[in-house]
Amino acid sequence: xxxxxxxxxxxxxxxxxxxxxxxxxxxxxxxxxxxxxxxxxxxxxxxxxxxxxxxxxxxxxxxxxxxxxxxxxxxxxxxxxxxxxxxxxxxxxxxxxxxxxxxxxxxxxxxxxxxxxxxxxxxxxxxxxxxxxxxxxxxxxxxxxxxxxxxxxxxxxxxxxxxxxxxxxxx
Amino acid sequence: xxxxxxxxxxxxxxxxxxxxxxxxxxxxxxxxxxxxxxxxxxxxxxxxxxxxxxxxxxxxxxxxxxxxxxxxxxxxxxxxxxxxxxxxxxxxxxxxxxxxxxxxxxxxxxxxxxxxxxxxxxxxxxxxxxxxxxxxxxxxxxxxxxxxxxxxxx
Numbered sequence: 001x002x003x004x005x006x007x008x009x010x011x012x013x014x015x016x017x018x019x020x021x022x023x024x025x026x027x028x029x030x031x032x033x034x035x036x037x038x039x040x041x042x043x044x045x046x047x048x049x050x051x052x053x054x055x056x057x058x059x060x061x062x063x064x065x066x067x068x069x070x071x072x073x074x075x076x077x078x079x080x081x082x083x084x085x086x087x088x089x090x091x092x093x094x095x096x097x098x099x100x101x102x103x104x105x106x107x108x109x110x111x112x113x114x115x116x117x118x119x120x121x122x123x124x125x126x127x128x129x130x131x132x133x134x135x136x137x138x139x140x141x142x143x144x145x146x147x148x149x150x151x152x153x154x155x156x157x158x159x160x161x162x163x164x165x166x167x168x169x170x171x
Numbered sequence: 172x173x174x175x176x177x178x179x180x181x182x183x184x185x186x187x188x189x190x191x192x193x194x195x196x197x198x199x200x201x202x203x204x205x206x207x208x209x210x211x212x213x214x215x216x217x218x219x220x221x222x223x224x225x226x227x228x229x230x231x232x233x234x235x236x237x238x239x240x241x242x243x244x245x246x247x248x249x250x251x252x253x254x255x256x257x258x259x260x261x262x263x264x265x266x267x268x269x270x271x272x273x274x275x276x277x278x279x280x281x282x283x284x285x286x287x288x289x290x291x292x293x294x295x296x297x298x299x300x301x302x303x304x305x306x307x308x309x310x311x312x313x314x315x316x317x318x319x320x321x322x323x324x325x
Contacts, residue, residue: 004232020232057230063296064223065253068216072205072274075255085248103232165249 001163003156004087004103007055008123008143011097013063014074015055016140019152058101062130080112094119122151183322184258184274186289187213190306191268197309201322205258207272220272226250226261249273252282261286285322292317 008017062079069079081090088108092100092115100115100123126148128134133142184204188197195217198210208216228247235246253260254277261282263271271293273286296314297303303311 026285054230054232057226061226061230064219068219068223069253069255071208071212071216073255074206077255077257082227082250082253084227084231084250086231088229093235103230105233 001108001160002105003023003159004105005054006103006152006156007058007099007101009055009059009099009101010137012136012138013059014138015052015059016137017143018051018055018140019149020051021156058089059099062089062101081110090115092116092119098123116151118155122148122155126151136160181279182276182324183279183285184276186274186318186322187217187271187272188309189217189221189272192306193218194306196307199315199318201319202324204276217272220262221270224264224270263287263290265290273317288321289318292321 003021004113005018005020007019008016010016034164065082066079069077078093079091081088083089086106088104088106090102090104090108090111092112094100098119100119101113102111104111126145127143130142130145130147133145181309182202182204185200186197187195190196195214198213198217220322228249228325231247238246248266254263257277257318259277259279260277261273261275261281263273263283263286265271271286271289273282275282275285279285292314295307296317297311300313303309
């Protein structure tokens with residue numbers, strides 16, 4: 001299971017934290033020697049959009065989806081996640097309207113507990129409780145401190161390890 | 172939980188069909204469970220979803236799979252399923268760009284089978300109807316009856 005990216009948006013609709021993991025491009029199928037002109041493989045995965053545009057698009061998408069879900073399911077309904085053919089987007093909102101978004105591959109199950117844990121044990125501990133961080137984070141000031149980044153990285157790596165172990169145990 | 176109660180919880184709430192341009196061409200509720208919206212709201216919802224579907228294709232972070240030339244499926248797809256606490260939305264996009272949105276309860280199994288059956292019924296009663304104009308709102312009585320027979324619980 002791979003995690004592709006992770007975003008945090010605050011209640012002023014600003015992106016205060018972005019983290020992307022580069023995925024090594026692997027050949028899914030070998031192309032035969034007499035293939036047509038597009039036989040060569042691009043070295044890096046296609047990234048036409050830069051990080052800022054991505055964050056804005058993602059925020060727009062989840063904002064509209066949240067409105068749609070609330071319109072259809074009533075006031076008590078919450079948008080949880082969506083899946084396309086290539087990735088899955090998980091959404092978690094705290095009571096203070098802080099939004100945690102994670103993009104993973106499609107084989108992942110429910111990541112709500114994971115996002116909740118990231119908020120409770122990493123964000124609250126290392127960002128909110130940090131005496132040097134301001135109360136509001138315009139342009140992401142104060143969020144990307146060492147402890148939070150390190151904690152997040154090791155947490156995601158341990159998730160990947162755990163799922164790999166679970167897979168191996170099953171086999 | 173006894174079988175009858177289990178069946179009670181597996182419900183198809185509604186079906187929406189969106190044409191290539193993003194306009195709503197069919198909208199029908201089969202069971203209560205979603206908020207009551209008027210036809211204008213459904214039109215706006217369909218247009219919004221059409222746009223979100225397109226955006227969800229462009230924010231794809233996964234590396235594109237390398238396929239042999241002649242592979243027919245599109246390289247990136249849009250939203251196929253959406254989860255909320257009260258319902259699940261399954262979106263089936265046909266190769267011609269028509270989207271079938273199926274709103275079900277979270278426990279409903281085989282959503283893909285249901286939506287493909289709706290597509291089959293659409294093919295049989297709407298596409299093969301010589302009086303139906305393409306991309307226009309669907310007003311075909313046999314289609315309504317067939318869908319009702321398949322999706323409405325007696």
